[in-house]
Amino acid sequence: MDPKEFKKLYTTTIKLYSFKKKYHGYMIELEDSTLFLDLQRSNFGIYFDLNIRVFIEGAFDIFYKKNPDQIKKNIGSIFMRQPVEYDKFFRLENDLTDIERKTGLVKLFELVILPLKDKVKTYNDILRSINxxxxxxxxxxxEELHKLVKSS
Known part of the structure; x- marks a missing residue:
């Protein structure tokens, strides 16, 4: 699979889960945060990484919903990548079939991204997930989360 085909597959998959295209990625606004996903192509091989960023509304006095351009400028309050067991679906040099790759992406969303969405919905959800x-x-x-919980 070439990079263009993979991006198309990724785009059709992510749209199944109500993420909206914004800037250079896809996002979904939650009660107290914004979950933002973007693909990053490697300069070292034919593979991608999925950057998973959570922007906590009001953390460090940044209000993303009022000023969404901040999403372009900041890495987010929480940053991670796809779990290592999903790397093979983003590595285009391997021998996976298109169906195997699509199944892997769907599995990533069903088992990782959607549960994460529930874990970062509110300040209390995020703190509970940390604990x-x-x-x-x-x-x-x-520390910012504790301040935000106290003030809300």
């Missing part, structure tokens, strides 16, 4: 060790964040982000 349950389902999410890793930098200490300043966790």
């Amino acid at each position: 349950n060790k389902e999410l890793k964040v930098l200490p300043p982000v966790q």
